[in-house]
Amino acid sequence: MSEIEKKKNFDLATKELKKWQGREEWFFNRELTDTYEQWYEGRYKRAEVWQKKVIGRLIKKDKRVKTLLEFGCGTTRFTRWWKEIGIEATGGDISPFMIGQGVHLFDGDLVLADSHFMPFKEHTFDALAFITTFEYYRDPVKVIREAARVGKYGVVFGMMNKNSTKVARRRVQEVFGKNPFYLTAKFYTPKKLIATIDEALQGRQYTIMWSTTGLPKWFPVQQWSLPYGDFFGLHVQLNDV
Secondary structure: OOOHHHHHHHHHHHHHHHHHHHOHHHOOHHHHHOOHHHHOOOOOOOHHHHHHHHHHHHHHOOOOEEEEEEOOOOOOOOOOOOOHOOOOOEEOOOOOHHHHHHHHHHHEEEEEEOOOOOOOOOOOOOEEEEEEOEEEEEEHHHHHHHHHEEEEEEEEEEEEEEOHHHHHHHHHHHOOOHHHOOOOOEEEEEHHHHHHHHHHHHOOOEEEEEEOOOOOOOOOOOEEEOOOOOOOEEEEOOOOO
């Protein structure tokens, strides 16, 4: 095969990849994925600290969880963190550009795959995690069922909260051609996510706990159990295994 033919095949494959789920996704855009880590090192550093506090407190309430698969792991920003709270993590993502960075930053296992079809046997891990990625799934019910199949004891979510002024601001930015990261995102409230979980896990026995953060710096508390704030963590603990 000539170099010209190879390039044509590569360009065709890249074009098809960008249409995953039948739409353009920012995480298949190399110009955007290359800046992902910089966001957390800059203006979102404080937010990241509180997001990890919320998620960590939720998942550590289930002492059975020792291993975890984080799907939509991106550059492994959170995947690298799980070991700090005593959990051995594996990462999975659909974006080769994200995984391509992650392999240089994370010393654990990574898999390139679609969360709707997880390439793992039943109960391979103690838990599944979705951190700021679940908002992009076209069939969230199917993804939750896959997560409950692969994760023996439960699923933990870290989500941008629809009940946030920042969501409205992002939508305005999109109108003016800015902030392309959320064009295809579907934002959830804790109530909406719980309803989706209930639909996916009919017949299962489980307990749900959640907490919200991402509150203004001047606010007297930075974490609470009201559905308001930029970010919420939610843990589904499976009780029938």
